[in-house]
Amino acid sequence: MNNNVTNTSSTTEVSNTDPPPPYTEIGSNLSYQQIVIVPPKLKDQPILFNCPVCKEMYLTRVQFVNTTKTHMIAGFIGGLTFWCMLCCLAAIPYMLPTFKKAEHYCSNCDTLLGTYSVL
């Protein structure tokens, strides 16, 4: 009876607490050629836009159009001011571009490039 138990008390301390290093590949390879029609930050002002049709940078032509929200806000203001003779304020949303949707068109080929709305 020679229980030759080799008691190898392996003290392999696995450090599970250390998180894996984060991937830092952001911005390393941005050389893919893809036509992505995602507008850069459109505002209510004309911006330089790389037109996917003309393949050139053109200043956009901004056209303000009324949306459903424009009518809703106008109706809301009109309803609020109906009793105090100020219902002409309901025309404000139709006059201010803030309440409208800005549509950006290419100034060269008139392609709709994107829209911008504050609301």
Ligand SMILES: [Zn+2]
């Ligand atoms: Zn164009």
